[in-house]
Amino acid sequence: MTAPLLELDNVTISYQRRRDLVDAVRNVSLVVQPGEAYGLVGESGCGKSTLAMAVLRYLPRNGLLTSGHVLFEGRDLFTMTAPELRRIRGDRIAMVYQNPGSALNPTIRVGAQVAEVYRHHRGLAHRAATEAALDMLRKVRISEPDRVAALYPYQLSGGMQQRVVIAMALASDPALLVLDEPTTALDATVQADILDLFQDLRGELKASILFISHNLAVVQQVCDRIGVMYAGELIEQGTIREVFQRPRHPYTAALFDCIPDFGVRKKDRRLAGIAGGVPDLADLGTGCLYEPRCLISRTVCRVDHPELMRAGTRHLSRCFFHMETPLPGSAAPLAGVAQSPENGRSDRLPLLSLNKVGRRFGKAHILDEIDLEIAPGETFGLVGESGSGKSTLAKVIAGLVPPSTGTVALNNERVAGTASRRTRRQRRDVQMVFQTPDATLNPKKRLASILGRAVRVLAGLTGRRKRDRSSALLADVQLPPKMMTATPDRLSGGQRQRVAIARAFAGDPKLVILDEPTSALDVSVQASILNLLLDLQRESEVAYLFISHDLAVVRYLSDRIGVMYLGEIVEIGPAERVFRPPFHPYTQSLIAAVPRLGTEKPARPVSLDVAPSGPADRPSGCPFHTRCPRAYDPCRTEAPPWRDAGEGYMIRCWIALDALEASQTAALRTRRKPDPVRVGPRP
Amino acid sequence: MLRFVGRRVLLLAFTLAVASVLIFAITNVLPGDVARIILGPFAPQDAVTRLNAELGADRPVVVRYAEWLAGVAQGDWGRSYAFSTAVFPLVLERLGRSLLLAGSGLAVLVPLAIASGVAAARREGGLFDRVLSTVSLAVGALPEFVTGVFLILVFGIWLAVLPIQALPPDGAGPLTVAAHLVLPVGCLVLLLFAYLFRMTRASMIEALAADYTRTATLKGLPPRTVVWRHVLRNALLPTVTVIGAQIGWLVGGLVVVETLFKYPGIGSLIHFAATNKDIPLLVGCSLAITFVFALGNLAADVLYAVLNPRVRHGRNAH
Secondary structure, eight states, rough: OOSSEEEEEEEEEEEEEEEEEEEEEEEEEEEEEETEEEEEOOOSSSSSSHHHHTTOOOOTTTTTOOOOOOHHHHEEEEGGGGHHHHHHHHTTTTEEOOHHHHHHTTTOOOHHHHHHHHHHOOOOHHHHHHHHHHHHHHHHHHHHHEEEEEEGGGGGGGGHHHHHHHHHHHTTSSSEOOOOOOOOTTTTTHHHHHHHHHHHHHHHHOOHHHEEEOHHHHHHHHSEEEEEEETTEEEEEEEHHHHHHSSOSHHHHHHHHHSSSSTTTTOOOOOOOSSSSOOOSSSOOSSSSGGGGSSOOOHHHSSSOOOOOSSSSSSSSSSSTTOOOOOOTTTSSOOOOOOOOOOOSSSSOEEEEEEHHHETTTTEEEEEEEEEOOTTTTEEEOOOTSSHHHHHHHHHHHTTTTSSEEEEEEETTTEEESSSSSSSSHHHEEEEEEEEEHSSOOOTSSSHHHHHHHHHIIOOOOHHHHHHHHHHHHHTTTTGGGGGOOOOGSHHHHHOOOHHHHHHHOOOOOEEEEESSTTTHHHHHHHHHHHHHHHHHHHHEEEEEOOOOHHHHHHHOOOOOEEEEEEEEEEEEHHHHHHHSSSSSHHHHHHHHHHHHSSSOOSSSOOOOOOOOOGGGOOOGGGGGTTTTTTHHHHHHSOOOOOEOTTTTTESSSOOHHHHHHHHHHHHHHHHOOOOOSSSSOO | HHHHHHHHHHHHHHHHHHHHHHIIIIIITTTSHHHHHHOOOEEEEEHHHHHHHTTTTSOOOOHHHHHHHHHHHTTTBBOOOOOOOOSHHHHHHHHHHHHHHHHHHHHHHHHHHHHHHHHHHHHTTTHHHHHHHHHHHHHHOOHHHHHHHHIIIIIIIIIOOOOOOOSTTTOOOOHHHHHHHHHHHHHHHHHHHHHHHHHHHHHHHHHHHHHHHHHHHHOOOOHHHIIIIIIIHHEEEHHHHHEEEHHHHHSSSOOHHHHHTTTHHHHHHHHEEEEEEEEHHHHHHHHHHHHHHHHHHHHHHHHHHHHHHHHHHGGGOO
């Protein structure tokens, strides 16, 4: 075997917290070979980003390497002088960041930012560096490099910004590329394009990759080997095939279980969350760190700390009983939500009906003639890329943004456009839960006061009955009673979201709008929040409008689904039908963009590489025709008709349904490879 | 960029028009009877009426405003009652002196405050940062007549190395002029340093912690390039705005410093006009200061736009 490119040898990184040193990364040893792609996964706070930064010796001021060595090409990064380190950074090791918008300098043209690498590391003159930068922009598939190079970062979309960051990283032809959640902040369709780009580039360049992600499916697509981190430790490591086929650590197996598989519905099974939370790094016992949450733990796990042990030819696990690791899926209770109100589209009167609702901001049509009905107790899922108008629609329903045209009716009764002009009853009936609970809860107020206020305003209770109701709400969202005196800033993200949900339920709402309620959360927390939402719905018969960019989650939870594009609903129907052919060409590309566990990389019949037109310059005819590979003449001039595929399933497209179905079924068939890597047997 | 500057100039013209109406209204309409103010409460009524007719104060307001504005545009700013001379040359002379003082002050203050702010931010919490933060705040809290008197005592009287009067004798060479300006400029710098320094330091700390700074560092750029090319430009934006807003005050509001150092600038002139009810002079001074204030802000806006492409492109971009 050749000498490793990167070697972490027993690395411990600690943060100074007041007087104490807290180990964020403990005794991690791993090796990245030349040309290899190594994926590092784990939930937030497990130390993976700290480790990535240590590879560039870029630790925060209060962070230090307390033991071990970080060797790059055999040289210890932490004993180098500053000039030596600068010759490696950006030249031999380059990095791509999670948030491309803030990683680029807002006041410098992007071309110049790429050219800077050539000027600095290759000593090229201004002219030559600019030329080289244009070439590199072309290499990351930017179609008009001359035009793009002259723009400032804010003038580019998120996907384009990330391409520029990648171009900057690849400019020096680095030996190692560190990718820290490079697609997490992007839309699924853009994420798919960027992942494709990485795969193409791996063929062209010889750089090794250290890929940090919380998304197992994404890591599977790009990497050869994977390491799983928990509470600062590496707890499992192996080839992608080994780990995905047969995880040998209970935590890894549980992580697989948290991810809603694309085909799974709420009536099939509950999602398995992981009980408990990541341990407090400042206060760790002597035993296995995962023991408190582990389903197969025994006495020895509480006492002895397991070392990494061999679980296969190249497979390591930090578990005494790794051979007994439950198969993913087997630990999950098989009982689904049997009595789920699947009869949403029945003959009952609709709870909410929108009639030709439109919303403009200046010239931009954010929403265009939306017709939508939601039945009592139904879950309606709304999907689409960012900018498709999902959130604006939610705000119109909640009365936060008045519609420019059309009407909103609750229980067949037309309601005012702004919440302040609705009746108390109407306000109480529609509640909203937002993506970032930290922004909606006052961090300085105790939960008792937050919930008490909601109960008083929404349910009209005071005194003792107010307190009782608040406690009941807290219990409903499965938080311990002692948390009543806590303030939101002391809670974890998942706990805060539970409080936001409890607040929304204070007045027995009829419709709760959930705007990306889990996308800021870890998968294990997401699973428990989704289960909580299902439980609450079963008890209260509330209807949900569930907005998400995560198709698997939407499909898992929803009875009916609508797909939005540029302010229009282009497809609507029962959840089990929407993601089966025939579907709208836009839906087809959305589905193809979802990184999936267990299958080979899906062929993408429709690439959404063309950026969507903004709502201000909406194309005439079908708004999707600028990106649709199958667009023909009528699509460009006339709005397409609704086509009825039966069972309440409607598609808005000029192409006949049977033509759509034939080609899409064929596309699905070619996608299935003969020997897919499977994730254990799944129910 | 041109469009941006054009829009700003239009805005400037509008601001000046509004300001002229206000100044005219406050000085010519609100007091009611101009001649009564000048002659005092015990003057006989026919003398007041006569003076009003002489001053033209008995005609309709709009006509008076139009005439006044036309005069202002042609450099006829009326005659000062107290000095019995034309207002315009007088204001111009004093304005020139004040601009010299304020300009010298800024020339020393801005580079000094920015350099110290940058140095302090780069070693946040270090000795230099802590000492300078505390000292500058303490000095900045002292009013200028205290620091000014202190400076005069130390450098003008005990050490006797610097003139204590800011106004050089007629026909003095540039070195003499500079020597005369040292003490008042020092007084100004001490007064404003803390504000500008802390502003620069805070935005510098923020920019140093920004993601794009990390990107620049991890590109392998040397610290100097990182700071000069990537950090400073973003960090200076708030400072530029603050300096722009300070210019008007620096020109018109330095009454104390001007008095202390016996420097006949526009600050002491407007003070004199106000206490002596010399309305044409007061109007002239106000106009001049408003003009400088507006120009200062325009300069700051343009500089801001040069530094920040997002503002430059305005709403039309993207």
